[in-house]
Amino acid sequence: MDRVYEIPEDANVDPVSSLEEDVIRGTNPRFTFPFSILLSTFLYCGEAASALYMVRIYRKNNETYWMAYTFSFFMFSSIMVQLTLIFVHRDLAKDKPLSLFMHLILLGPVIRCLEAMIKYFTLWKKEGQEEPYVSLTRKKMLLGGEEVLIEWEVGHSIRTLAVHRNAYKRMSQIQAFLGSVPQLTYQLYVTLISSEVPLGRAVLMVFSLISVTYGATLCNMLAIQIKYDDYKIRLGPLEVLCITIWRTLEITSRLVILVLFSATLKLKAVPFLVLNFLIIFFEPWVKFWKSGAQMPNNIEKNFSRVGTLVVLISVTILYAGINFSCWSALQLRLAHRDLVDKGQNWGHMGLHYSVRLVENVIMVLVFKFFGVKVLLNYCHSLIALQLIIAYLISIGFMLLFFQYLHPLRSLFTHNVVDYLHCVCCRRHPQRRAQDAEPSFETEARQSIV
Numbered sequence: 001m002d003r004v005y006e007i008p009e010d011a012n013v014d015p016v017s018s019l020e021e022d023v024i025r026g027t028n029p030r031f032t033f034p035f036s037i038l039l040s041t042f043l044y045c046g047e048a049a050s051a052l053y054m055v056r057i058y059r060k061n062n063e064t065y066w067m068a069y070t071f072s073f074f075m076f077s078s079i080m081v082q083l084t085l086i087f088v089h090r091d092l093a094k095d096k097p098l099s100l101f102m103h104l105i106l107l108g109p110v111i112r113c114l115e116a117m118i119k120y121f122t123l124w125k126k127e128g129q130e131e132p133y134v135s136l137t138r139k140k141m142l143l144g145g146e147e148v149l150i151e152w153e154v155g156h157s158i159r160t161l162a163v164h165r166n167a168y169k170r171m172s173q174i175q176a177f178l179g180s181v182p183q184l185t186y187q188l189y190v191t192l193i194s195s196e197v198p199l200g201r202a203v204l205m206v207f208s209l210i211s212v213t214y215g216a217t218l219c220n221m222l223a224i225q226i227k228y229d230d231y232k233i234r235l236g237p238l239e240v241l242c243i244t245i246w247r248t249l250e251i252t253s254r255l256v257i258l259v260l261f262s263a264t265l266k267l268k269a270v271p272f273l274v275l276n277f278l279i280i281f282f283e284p285w286v287k288f289w290k291s292g293a294q295m296p297n298n299i300e301k302n303f304s305r306v307g308t309l310v311v312l313i314s315v316t317i318l319y320a321g322i323n324f325s326c327w328s329a330l331q332l333r334l335a336h337r338d339l340v341d342k343g344q345n346w347g348h349m350g351l352h353y354s355v356r357l358v359e360n361v362i363m364v365l366v367f368k369f370f371g372v373k374v375l376l377n378y379c380h381s382l383i384a385l386q387l388i389i390a391y392l393i394s395i396g397f398m399l400l401f402f403q404y405l406h407p408l409r410s411l412f413t414h415n416v417v418d419y420l421h422c423v424c425c426r427r428h429p430q431r432r433a434q435d436a437e438p439s440f441e442t443e444a445r446q447s448i449v
Helices: 035-060 064-089 097-104 108-125 156-194 199-227 237-291 305-325 346-370 380-405 416-424 427-448
Strands: 023-026 134-143 146-155
Touching: 035 064, 035 108, 035 156, 035 199, 064 097, 064 108, 064 156, 064 305, 097 108, 108 156, 146 156, 156 199, 156 237, 156 305, 199 237, 237 305, 237 346, 237 380, 346 380
Parallel strands: 023 146
Antiparallel strands: 134 146
């Protein structure tokens, strides 16, 4: 279920009402201009237009394979975006023929953006007037190191605008990891093969890179909101900057390594990449089958078992797409009611980055020793070293965020330093135990004597 996260930026509270049931009365939420909706719509339209332009150029130059792959990546992500918006807004149960028609011609984000803007300007004109229909929203918040419960009145119009924002956040992730990541990877591959960068392809790669970075940043924010659904989350500029640098370095280094590896081995790299994706895709399903749990029935009331299965497969595809290029920040659990593991699973994060680091090193070594010199006019060893260093720097920014900048780090049972200390010092107790055994034997001998 979608929840309203647009609660007041300032923790203005009424001290009188705090005496009742330990619930602090917060100020009514303020509606803000939907910049995120405009940005998501702009990225979708820009990437779609540039992709269709490159399809036209490839067709004119009789480059059939390049045209087919570019068009396929565009169509798949666009269809998934339309289905996401329809599912979040529950349009199948409503009588909205215009919206469904716009989704049918792949312009659903445009009409949704217009609806959100109309709703915003309607609220702007009625600013100061009380809405007849309101609902209460309660969130926990950390004030001065103490956990308090704050309550807000949320109007129906503000809630509707919040639903639009949440829908576009999910749409941006679909667009980023199911469309922009494969599109950017393939266009980089074509650029290496052809040794030229036309303006249209450069524009497409820029849109794809911005979309991927924005989607990965939203992935972290949504993961925090999902894990700590009962808390009011506030991310400052420094936290957002740290996440952006972390995700940008992680994704760009990973994608460039994949492109160089694919350009080196050509078709021989396809089985490795496909197997990598399938392992990530089937991992949640294997755990689900081993648990013996039944298929969750709380996704949508009107869905049949087939519809629920289709939604779960789509979620798993998105989960595999995210983890293929970067860390998803969530662990998918199909047997759980919420479909995700809300615990702070340091082991899952450590395993992911350890495996990805080994993979990246192997692919970089393949490029260094087997890469064709015609591909690049630079030293392969220097390129390989820079890519690995960039990935390690991204891991450093990730550790920095969780150790010092996470908005709810005070709720962690163990932080990053504690986990690293446990991993690094796990062997010391064993050594101490081994060293203690001879002393115990000597004491026993002395007692016998």
